[in-house]
Amino acid sequence: MVSERYRKGLVEMRRHLGTPEADQYLAKINEISSEFAKVNVEFPFGELYPRDLLDDKTRELCAVTALTVLGHALPELRVHVKAALNCGASREEIVEVVTQMIAYCGFPAATNALLTVKESFEQIDAETMKD
Amino acid sequence: MVSERYRKGLVEMRRHLGTPEADQYLAKINEISSEFAKVNVEFPFGELYPRDLLDDKTRELCAVTALTVLGHALPELRVHVKAALNCGASREEIVEVVTQMIAYCGFPAATNALLTVKESFEQIDAETMKD
Amino acid sequence: MVSERYRKGLVEMRRHLGTPEADQYLAKINEISSEFAKVNVEFPFGELYPRDLLDDKTRELCAVTALTVLGHALPELRVHVKAALNCGASREEIVEVVTQMIAYCGFPAATNALLTVKESFEQIDAETMKD
Amino acid sequence: MVSERYRKGLVEMRRHLGTPEADQYLAKINEISSEFAKVNVEFPFGELYPRDLLDDKTRELCAVTALTVLGHALPELRVHVKAALNCGASREEIVEVVTQMIAYCGFPAATNALLTVKESFEQIDAETMKD
Amino acid sequence: MVSERYRKGLVEMRRHLGTPEADQYLAKINEISSEFAKVNVEFPFGELYPRDLLDDKTRELCAVTALTVLGHALPELRVHVKAALNCGASREEIVEVVTQMIAYCGFPAATNALLTVKESFEQIDAETMKD
Amino acid sequence: MVSERYRKGLVEMRRHLGTPEADQYLAKINEISSEFAKVNVEFPFGELYPRDLLDDKTRELCAVTALTVLGHALPELRVHVKAALNCGASREEIVEVVTQMIAYCGFPAATNALLTVKESFEQIDAETMKD
Numbered sequence: 013m014v015s016e017r018y019r020k021g022l023v024e025m026r027r028h029l030g031t032p033e034a035d036q037y038l039a040k041i042n043e044i045s046s047e048f049a050k051v052n053v054e055f056p057f058g059e060l061y062p063r064d065l066l067d068d069k070t071r072e073l074c075a076v077t078a079l080t081v082l083g084h085a086l087p088e089l090r091v092h093v094k095a096a097l098n099c100g101a102s103r104e105e106i107v108e109v110v111t112q113m114i115a116y117c118g119f120p121a122a123t124n125a126l127l128t129v130k131e132s133f134e135q136i137d138a139e140t141m142k143d
Numbered sequence: 144m145v146s147e148r149y150r151k152g153l154v155e156m157r158r159h160l161g162t163p164e165a166d167q168y169l170a171k172i173n174e175i176s177s178e179f180a181k182v183n184v185e186f187p188f189g190e191l192y193p194r195d196l197l198d199d200k201t202r203e204l205c206a207v208t209a210l211t212v213l214g215h216a217l218p219e220l221r222v223h224v225k226a227a228l229n230c231g232a233s234r235e236e237i238v239e240v241v242t243q244m245i246a247y248c249g250f251p252a253a254t255n256a257l258l259t260v261k262e263s264f265e266q267i268d269a270e271t272m273k274d
Numbered sequence: 275m276v277s278e279r280y281r282k283g284l285v286e287m288r289r290h291l292g293t294p295e296a297d298q299y300l301a302k303i304n305e306i307s308s309e310f311a312k313v314n315v316e317f318p319f320g321e322l323y324p325r326d327l328l329d330d331k332t333r334e335l336c337a338v339t340a341l342t343v344l345g346h347a348l349p350e351l352r353v354h355v356k357a358a359l360n361c362g363a364s365r366e367e368i369v370e371v372v373t374q375m376i377a378y379c380g381f382p383a384a385t386n387a388l389l390t391v392k393e394s395f396e397q398i399d400a401e402t403m404k405d
Numbered sequence: 406m407v408s409e410r411y412r413k414g415l416v417e418m419r420r421h422l423g424t425p426e427a428d429q430y431l432a433k434i435n436e437i438s439s440e441f442a443k444v445n446v447e448f449p450f451g452e453l454y455p456r457d458l459l460d461d462k463t464r465e466l467c468a469v470t471a472l473t474v475l476g477h478a479l480p481e482l483r484v485h486v487k488a489a490l491n492c493g494a495s496r497e498e499i500v501e502v503v504t505q506m507i508a509y510c511g512f513p514a515a516t517n518a519l520l521t522v523k524e525s526f527e528q529i530d531a532e533t534m535k536d
Numbered sequence: 537m538v539s540e541r542y543r544k545g546l547v548e549m550r551r552h553l554g555t556p557e558a559d560q561y562l563a564k565i566n567e568i569s570s571e572f573a574k575v576n577v578e579f580p581f582g583e584l585y586p587r588d589l590l591d592d593k594t595r596e597l598c599a600v601t602a603l604t605v606l607g608h609a610l611p612e613l614r615v616h617v618k619a620a621l622n623c624g625a626s627r628e629e630i631v632e633v634v635t636q637m638i639a640y641c642g643f644p645a646a647t648n649a650l651l652t653v654k655e656s657f658e659q660i661d662a663e664t665m666k667d
Numbered sequence: 668m669v670s671e672r673y674r675k676g677l678v679e680m681r682r683h684l685g686t687p688e689a690d691q692y693l694a695k696i697n698e699i700s701s702e703f704a705k706v707n708v709e710f711p712f713g714e715l716y717p718r719d720l721l722d723d724k725t726r727e728l729c730a731v732t733a734l735t736v737l738g739h740a741l742p743e744l745r746v747h748v749k750a751a752l753n754c755g756a757s758r759e760e761i762v763e764v765v766t767q768m769i770a771y772c773g774f775p776a777a778t779n780a781l782l783t784v785k786e787s788f789e790q791i792d793a794e795t796m797k798d
Contacts, residue, residue, distance in 0.1 A: 045519060046502075048515075048519055051321060053216060056243075059317075060243050062310070065236055066204075073201060074205060076244060077212075078212045078247040079247070081209045083737065084475075085476070087517065088517075107700050109197065111702060112197070112202060112206075114211060115643050116216075116642045117213070119220065119639050119640065119743070121739060123707075123742075124739065124742065124743075126699055130699040141230055175651070186706070187643065210644060213346075213642075214344065214347070214607070215644070215645060216644035216648070217646075218648065219643075219647065236397065238306065249344075249506075250314060251347035251660070252347070256307055257307060258302070322507065323505070333505060336502055336505060337505075342577065343470075343471045343474045345606065367459060371501075372572075377448065377477070377773055377774050378472070378774065378775060380770055381580065381607070382771060383571075384608070386609070388569060389564070434783065437781055437785040438766060440587070444579070448579050453575070476736065477776060478736075481775040517686065541718060549724065580767075587766070589759050590760060590763050594725060598729060598768075601732040602732055604733075606736060636711075636726060636730075637729075
């Protein structure tokens, strides 16, 4: 029995991250904690993201910004690079946001983010090739 | 003798922050280090911000995002709340970005940012009243 | 119309922070964003805190730990010092947790936390005197 | 010639981390700096940890909390997951502490911590199988 | 009864921070925790700082660097600006270290550090005037 | 057409990092963003580093300090360990700076930095052997 928020959150999460990506992500979290997986769907994606005040693309550029500045969140950055592309951001815009962040978090965090963005693009290209 | 980048950066900085705000900010920095003030104009505002790939409003919402997540950058957040408004963001959009950040940096940093945004709005209202 | 989670969260929040403290805190947040105030009650206090797996005192010592290590969360530390006392922690235990954190976050963050704990104790004593 | 604090610290460190784990850890540090290894034993384990004011299990749950919130301390988190189990914490309690931290450090740091806890449990299971 | 390390650490601490500054600092910490004050003297100043491998001035410029980058350590930065001057660094060198840090931690943390350095210099000048 | 600052920055960058190391680093960044590579040369190495107020060795020990304290900057630390050696720092001085940082950022970040320094030394030794 899942909540209405869970249902709404899962739709939102799949729309941002892609359906197989969202489902794989949740499956991995579920192996260790079903509570954590549940609140991950219900709270950010079921509550915060669906509000109308910001469009999806802006939200994802803000996510890329946050994950760059945090410095220790490169696995999540990888997920949101794909989400940003899914929501209409161009590769150039994603790189531009990371570049702007040099001024806010310095070169080390921005460089690590940039190289993670690069690897994400390469992985997407490799997967596209296979299809 | 100022560089072309300085000239360009000062225009950009004033357009984002407001002219008196930008000039006061630089005056304060200049009292301790003219080099710091110079690179503050030339690098973020003369190099990073003027590039066309992102519009001003998106850049400022990303700045608000970064300054929220950093946690220790509330004086700068205050400056960029005003800049975001100058660049066309609504108060609701600024609050929404900070609210989204709960998921990325947790409640303490997001709460401190929210209350700083609140104080910035109140200060703007007080200044408008005076006019 | 508030949700069941809100009702449950508000009871939990008041039990941890004290009723007037919780209500004042929420009133301040509500002035700027009712959404933020709502999720602050519903998510940490309505979802995470009420789970049985940890007792209240352990949860609050973990909160004190987190707020010490973050470094930029002294206003929230002040709130949770009181919450830790409300949940059965002694003053000595709170100070001990902050002292242990020297090893995890270094002296600067631990010292700022310790002095905030000191001020919280002094404020509590002053309020008790007045009664 | 080791100090009394070193002797006391080594006993404490081995009791928390396990004897082979503590000794391997110190051997690795000793290869690059005997001073660093010495103060690692003497200061946190010889001075801070042996004080009576908190029981071992609470100290280790606070360590798990701190290492989750820091975000960049996943190798140390791995060590303290094992230490927390050695000191009487259950797997569920460790996961619960990490889950509570979502509210303090956001999803990215908490998710990375959760997946590190998962890997630690899997490694412990694999080692138990071998015996 | 104080340890040999305490005695050695207090001499070192007073030499870096100045005698009245060190004593005031310790008095404030001692009001809340004598253990914290003790390890603050014994560990960094009694163990780490007296080692010959780095001269005092280099150690203090590294301290200024660290406290700039941390972002949330402005009260401690204030203490170490004075310590750096006591150990032979010039005002220009302190400002230069903070300026270099723009590249490592971004403008917000570096700006807050710079303005704290400015206030420290002004306070020193005001105290010198009084004498 | 490169700027004068770029030319000056590239000389400085190569002198600090080593010519092949600097060129490889820039080639990797250039694959994803020529703008990022350009400002990486022009701003820290073309503007901040060449100023006379600090000698190269002090600048590099401050870089090691910053990259230790940040916690999430181990790839960059690796680069600056080599740069510090190139600029006249001894291995013992680099280890000593990291050890001093225990007091500022705690054991987890300092330990991760120390083990990264160890790996950097081992890699340098392996490369020297090959020659």
